[in-house]
Amino acid sequence: xxxxxxxxxxxxxxxxxxxxxxxxxxxxxxxxxxxxxxxxxxxxxxxxxxxxxxxxxxxxxxxxxxxxxxxxxxxxxxxxxxxxxxxxxxxxxxxxxxxxxxxxxxxxxxxxxxxxxxxxxxxxxxxxxxxxxxxxxxxxxxxxxxxxxxxxxxxxxxxxxxxxxxxxxxxxxxxxxxxxxxxxxxxxxxxxxxxxxxxxxxxxxxxxxxxxxxxxxxxxxxxxxxxxxxxxxxxxxxxxxxxxxxxxxxx
Amino acid sequence: xxxxxxxxxxxxxxxxxxxxxxxxxxxxxxxxxxxxxxxxxxxxxxxxxxxxxxxxxxxxxxxxxxxxxxxxxxxxxxxxxxxxxxxxxxxxxxxxxxxxxxxxxxxxxxxxxxxxxxxxxxxxxxxxxxxxxxxxxxxxxxxxxxxxxxxxxxxxxxxxxxxxxxxxxxxxxxxxxxxxxxxxxxxxxxxxxxxxxxxxxxxxxxxxxxxxxxxxxxxxxxxxxxxxxxxxxxxxxxxxxxxxxxxxxxxxxxxxxxxxxxxxxxxxxxxxxxxxxxxxxxxxxxxxxxxxxxx
Ligand SMILES: Cc1cc2nc3c(=O)[nH]c(=O)nc-3n(C[C@H](O)[C@H](O)[C@H](O)COP(=O)(O)OP(=O)(O)OC[C@H]3O[C@@H](n4cnc5c(N)ncnc54)[C@H](O)[C@@H]3O)c2cc1C
Ligand SMILES: Nc1ncnc2c1ncn2[C@@H]1O[C@H](COP(=O)(O)O)[C@@H](O)[C@H]1O
Numbered sequence: 001x002x003x004x005x006x007x008x009x010x011x012x013x014x015x016x017x018x019x020x021x022x023x024x025x026x027x028x029x030x031x032x033x034x035x036x037x038x039x040x041x042x043x044x045x046x047x048x049x050x051x052x053x054x055x056x057x058x059x060x061x062x063x064x065x066x067x068x069x070x071x072x073x074x075x076x077x078x079x080x081x082x083x084x085x086x087x088x089x090x091x092x093x094x095x096x097x098x099x100x101x102x103x104x105x106x107x108x109x110x111x112x113x114x115x116x117x118x119x120x121x122x123x124x125x126x127x128x129x130x131x132x133x134x135x136x137x138x139x140x141x142x143x144x145x146x147x148x149x150x151x152x153x154x155x156x157x158x159x160x161x162x163x164x165x166x167x168x169x170x171x172x173x174x175x176x177x178x179x180x181x182x183x184x185x186x187x188x189x190x191x192x193x194x195x196x197x198x199x200x201x202x203x204x205x206x207x208x209x210x211x212x213x214x215x216x217x218x219x220x221x222x223x224x225x226x227x228x229x230x231x232x233x234x235x236x237x238x239x240x241x242x243x244x245x246x247x248x249x250x251x
Numbered sequence: 252x253x254x255x256x257x258x259x260x261x262x263x264x265x266x267x268x269x270x271x272x273x274x275x276x277x278x279x280x281x282x283x284x285x286x287x288x289x290x291x292x293x294x295x296x297x298x299x300x301x302x303x304x305x306x307x308x309x310x311x312x313x314x315x316x317x318x319x320x321x322x323x324x325x326x327x328x329x330x331x332x333x334x335x336x337x338x339x340x341x342x343x344x345x346x347x348x349x350x351x352x353x354x355x356x357x358x359x360x361x362x363x364x365x366x367x368x369x370x371x372x373x374x375x376x377x378x379x380x381x382x383x384x385x386x387x388x389x390x391x392x393x394x395x396x397x398x399x400x401x402x403x404x405x406x407x408x409x410x411x412x413x414x415x416x417x418x419x420x421x422x423x424x425x426x427x428x429x430x431x432x433x434x435x436x437x438x439x440x441x442x443x444x445x446x447x448x449x450x451x452x453x454x455x456x457x458x459x460x461x462x463x464x465x466x467x468x469x470x471x472x473x474x475x476x477x478x479x480x481x482x483x484x485x486x487x488x489x490x491x492x493x494x495x496x497x498x499x500x501x502x503x504x505x506x507x508x509x510x511x512x513x514x515x516x517x518x519x520x521x522x523x524x525x526x527x528x529x530x531x532x533x534x535x536x537x538x539x540x541x542x543x544x545x546x
Binding site: 018025038120122139216222248 | 303304305308327328329330332333334335336337339340341344345346347348349358362363364365366367368369370371372373374375376379408409410411412413414415416417429453461464465466467470471472477478480485486494495496497499506507509510515518520521522523524525526527528529533534537538540541542544545
């Protein structure tokens with residue numbers, strides 16, 4: 001079994017709104033870069049499948065080779081190898097076409113795991129486009145995967161609960177977070193070893209973007225009007241709060 | 252604009268998509284998924300009993316091409332995400348997800364960076380595939396019913412083995428006028444019982460942050476935020492929640508946020524109307540007591 005996990009490096013997604021700054025249409029370059037949160041869930045899921053089924057886990061990313069040191073975290077977590085397709089497009093069709101190229105070069109990928117959504121553009125689109133380009137099935141919001149009798153049995157989360165699904169053949173899954181796939185913290189020794197791992201570098205391909213142009217990006221205004229309640233007597237604080245909520249007709 | 256709505260037979264979700272279709276203008280058709288009568292009046296209605304997005308791609312793509320739809324509207328849900336990208340790739344159509352505003356000239360807005368920024372796009376080709384974020388468009392009233400043409404999936408790739416709904420006791424998050432949510436600061440799954448008690452007294456729903464869901468203290472159906480439930484209550488109590496932008500993205504349309512957090516620097520206070528800086532273990536019981544005294 002050969003599994004590919006897709007990982008995108010993004011600017012720190014924990015920067016609070018008040019400190020967020022754009023440079024042009026994208027986050028300012030001063031923010032620390034990291035692997036997207038859901039992509040780490042996908043990597044963790046891949047490692048668990050590797051441990052369970054003796055699979056090989058390859059990490060594939062499209063982006064700048066300057067981000068390779070950050071992607072090495074996935075190796076330190078337990079992935080076997082890392083390839084980067086070099087390019088700088090944000091277009092989902094361009095990214096998917098480049099990821100497809102890398103997957104096809106590997107020749108024997110059985111399963112592609114992606115994060116539910118990138119932690120910068122918050123789109124949840126690239127993986128499904130990729131699946132269509134690869135000519136295989138795509139399932140969204142997967143939280144558990146089992147393999148047996150030539151088929152995948154998976155749990156899919158949705159708004160009202162979850163469902164169990166079965167399918168065979170090559171597939172792309174988007175991985176959602178669950179208590180079972182909280183990303184492991186790599187050991188120091190594994191981090192050191194990951195630094196020495198050779199990295200596959202592929203030149204990105206040019207391909208047409210989708211026909212929807214980004215006109216502008218703006219930071220919405222958030223007005224802060226918090227009224228902090230006195231804490232001298234919490235019973236009184238609770239009464240004051242209820243009173244104010246009723247006065248302003250919220251309750 | 253000729254628009255196709257694709258949604259399960261859930262009136263609120265369909266209603267929101269109809270509202271978006273009305274902004275785009277022109278004829279609105281529907282592909283309703285699941286069983287039962289289709290609420291609302293449409294140019295044409297199609298119905299498919301299969302609700303697994305992955306099984307629908309081929310049939311939907313054919314429908315769009317045959318009928319010349321210029322816009323395909325889905326909700327930003329598991330179903331929407333499973334269909335939108337593949338449809339876009341199959342039809343060579345632009346795909347924009349998590350849309351929060353649309354204009355008749357096909358400009359659309361969607362959030363980036365966990366809602367810390369908003370991007371505007373101009374769509375230059377059709378068909379276009381859009382997934383619409385919940386709770387940003389007032390659901391249209393759906394008068395009447397439309398008799399459907401039935402579509403059956405010949406060779407489904409994905410087999411449904413079982414459905415495991417999470418049954419919510421009390422008020423559903425989606426409909427709640429008051430929500431009491433707990434985060435990682437709750438410290439454990441048992442501690443959610445005080446939130447349930449408070450919610451019971453206020454006829455409120457209980458929600459959770461991703462932090463609490465990842466800890467296994469609450470089911471994912473309770474998650475509030477950009478990748479959980481998008482909610483729009485009158486009052487939202489955030490207890491032990493730090494106020495990450497991705498959480499706030501789920502409560503952008505809440506009218507009043509009350510934050511209980513022991514860290515006065517917590518970001519949630521930037522969004523809150525009222526703030527209580529203390530350990531929830533001290534304050535929530537006092538609040539429950541005050542509510543009881545009022546009743
Ligand atoms: C792409 C993406 C999507 C995401 N989607 C979502 C989403 O949909 N929903 C979501 O919630 N998050 C989402 N997140 C995660 C988000 O970034 C945060 O990690 C998460 O919201 C943190 O949860 P929390 O506030 O419960 O935990 P923490 O950030 O750990 O905060 C806990 C808070 O509790 C307070 N506290 C501790 N003890 C007490 C006490 N006894 N009394 C009072 N206060 C106390 C602390 O001061 C702290 O502020 C997403 C992230 C990404 C990257
Ligand atoms: N540049 C990229 N490199 C690797 N994987 C990516 C890239 N962009 C998107 N993906 C994968 O596709 C998922 C969905 O991306 P998006 O549509 O941008 O939200 C991400 O969580 C990643 O797993």
